[in-house]
Amino acid sequence: MRKVNNSVFIFILFLSQFTFAQDSLKISSSEFISVVKNYHPLAIKYQLQNKIAKEEITQARGGFDPVLAAKLGEKNIDGTRYYEQKNIEIGIPTWYGIDIHGSYNHLEGDKLNASDTRGGLYQFGVTIPLAKNLLYDKRRAMLDQAKFALKMTEAEQIVLTNDLLLDAENTYWEWVQNYEIYKLKSEIVDINRKRLDFTRKTLDFGEIPAIDTIEALSQLQSFELQQQDAFLNFVKSTQQLQLFLWKDNQQIYELTEMIYPSDGLENHLAYSDFEFLINEVESQELNSHSSILFYNQKQNILESEKRLKWQSFLPKIDFTYNFFNKEGYSADYIPFFDNNFQYGLKLEIPIFQREARANYEIAKIKLHQNILDTQIKTRELDVKIETYKNEILNFHTQIDLSRNNLQNYRKLLNAEETRYGIGESSLFLINSRENKVIDAQEKYISIRTKFLKSFNKLKWLKENFLVTSIN
Known part of the structure; x- marks a missing residue:
């Protein structure tokens, strides 16, 4: 044509x-x-x-968008209710590499782990990079x-x-x-x-x-x-x-x-x-x-x-702190390390730094x-x-x-x-x-x-x- x-x-x-x-x-x-x-x-x-x-x-x-997640689950064998769980949480990344997160978790059951908390539990926490990713991240x-x-x-x-x-x-x-x-x-x-x-x-x-x-x-x-x-x-x-x-x-x-x-x-x-x-x-x-x-x-x-690649020379030290409050109880925020808390410190150091x-x-x-x-x-x-x-x-x-x-x-x-x-x-x-x-x-x-x-x-x-x- x-x-x-x-x-x-x-x-x-x-x-x-x-x-x-x-x-x-x-x-x-x-x-x-x-x-x-x-x-x-x-x-x-x-x-x-x-x-x-x-x-x-x-x-x-989109890397800074808050993330909302929810979970619903139950385990039952031969009439025994191992657990029943309801969970909703939100994570909020910030500009300076600090992640803020909060959640509500309700847990009941006859076969719970010793570390699990029965009933409703509110949680508010923060993760802070102390070296790598503090000044600049991906x-x-x-x-x-x-x-x-x-x-x-x-x-x-x-x-x-x-x-x-x-x-x-x-x-x-x-x-x-x-x-x-x-x-x-x-x-x-x-x-x-x-x-x-x-x-x-x-x-x-x-x-x-x-x-x-x-x-x-x-x-x-x-x-x-x-x-x-x-x-x-x-x-x-x-x-x-x-x-x-x-x-x-x-x-x-x-x-x-x-x-x-x-x-x-x-x-x-x-x-x-x-x-x-x-x-x-x-x-x-x-x-x-x-x-x-x-x-x-x-x-x-x-x-x-x-600038991003330079961050790889720094050790990865992340500090995480979570505050808990059980449903039906009055909140007691201070002091932070007295009651109803969880914290962690994670350290990673590449020995030879060849990739970095x-x-x-x-x-x-x-x-x-x-x-x-x-x-x-x-x-x-x-x-x-x-x-x-x-x-x-x-x-x-x-x-x-x-x-x-x-x-x-x-x-x-x-x-x-x-x-x-x-x-x-x-x-x-x-x-x-x-x-x-x-x-x-x-x-x-x-x-x-x-x-x-x-x-x-x-x-x-x-x-x-x-x-x-x-x-």
């Missing part, structure tokens, strides 16, 4: 290649970029990645890292989206270039058809030799071949443009009619704004570029991981690697900015030179046509001058396209500095 649609599209283009209908579908670069930004699947995918990162923060906060690390990851994802999304828009916009201007070259070839074909008709009429009056008609026909046929080749390039670039065109709900946008650019290479704000853009980019701090912010947030994640040392060293190495990556990316951005700036300035100079060169070739062609009209030149020389004009005009179009593409590179690179959403 896809191949059939493409074939229909090419057939429509072929039928319309010799006319430029005024009612044909046209699209400007701004409209095209708006479609890509709002409907292209990759742009939507990057936005969804941000939503995933936000949900991961919520997921990490729950806090996961939440910190999720927050850093969101900022990291937002920075990455900005860069990826702008790369997509750069690719789309440059594809648009390549499409415009191929369209203008096709128009140029079509205009030249029309001129040479008129020239052939004029030559044949002039031959009928016996004013020129017959060989001139062969010269005019050969020139026309050469340009007709070039026109067909230009048309094929226009078709190919239109299909490349179609790859960026999507409808709402990410449905493929199938072109069923001719489509032309409404923007041309001649009129673009880049020709007047390029110096302002260069100055604006050069005034930016590289550290505020999204690519650098990505690595900075990654550094924060790795710092958090290093290895994990901590790995965390430090990853930090160093990220610092190196940041330095490389900073240098890469610096070189890109300088390269794009030089390209813009160079191509802008080439535009002026190419324009002057084209004007000179046109003057030579006009002069040759004047000489031909008074019998002092030949059709061969006119054709030679005309070929030079066409080559110069194609070069002029190509340089303008290169200028706009370099301008777009710097423009979308500048957009990566606009990261107020993650400051």
Whole structure:
């Protein structure tokens, strides 16, 4: 089906290649970029990645959620009720690694353990880490890292989206270039058809030799071949443009009619704004570029991981205290270690600390690697900015030179046509001058396209500095 649609599209283009209908579908670069930004699947995918990162923060906060549990049980053998138990409890983790818990337990039976308490019993307790996990633990690390990851994802999304828009916009201007070259070839074909008709009429009056008609026909046929080749390039670039065109709900946008650019290479704000853009980019701090912010947030994640790994060097000393109160009795809280209490002290010390040392060293190495990556990316951005700036300035100079060169070739062609009209030149020389004009005009179009593409590179690179959403 896809191949059939493409074939229909090419057939429509072929039928319309010799006319430029005024009612044909046209699209400007701004409209095209708006479609890509709002409907292209990759742009939507990057936005969804941000939503995933936000949900991961919520997921990490789940480590601090209170937990409510209940238990109901009974054991009865041969008519003997060993026990009947009802229990409900709640655990509340806190930010500083301290766990608070409370419960109510009701226990009855004929075969209870000596340490069990018959009847209803209320319990309130706390577990406090005295060394490892007191200042930092896995729950806090996961939440910190999720927050850093969101900022990291937002920075990455900005860069990826702008790369997509750069690719789309440059594809648009390549499409415009191929369209203008096709128009140029079509205009030249029309001129040479008129020239052939004029030559044949002039031959009928016996004013020129017959060989001139062969010269005019050969020139026309050469340009007709070039026109067909230009048309094929226009078709190919239109299909490349179609790859960026999507409808709402990410449905493929199938072109069923001719489509032309409404923007041309001649009129673009880049020709007047390029110096302002260069100055604006050069005034930016590289550290505020999204690519650098990505690595900075990654550094924060790795710092958090290093801090967590350092906790493994500390001995695990957990102190637990529980206060009890039997149902139906008045509570007696103070002193804490006088009555109705339970406490425990648990100590764990890895002897060789090999796992802790290895994990901590790995965390430090990853930090160093990220610092190196940041330095490389900073240098890469610096070189890109300088390269794009030089390209813009160079191509802008080439535009002026190419324009002057084209004007000179046109003057030579006009002069040759004047000489031909008074019998002092030949059709061969006119054709030679005309070929030079066409080559110069194609070069002029190509340089303008290169200028706009370099301008777009710097423009979308500048957009990566606009990261107020993650400051």
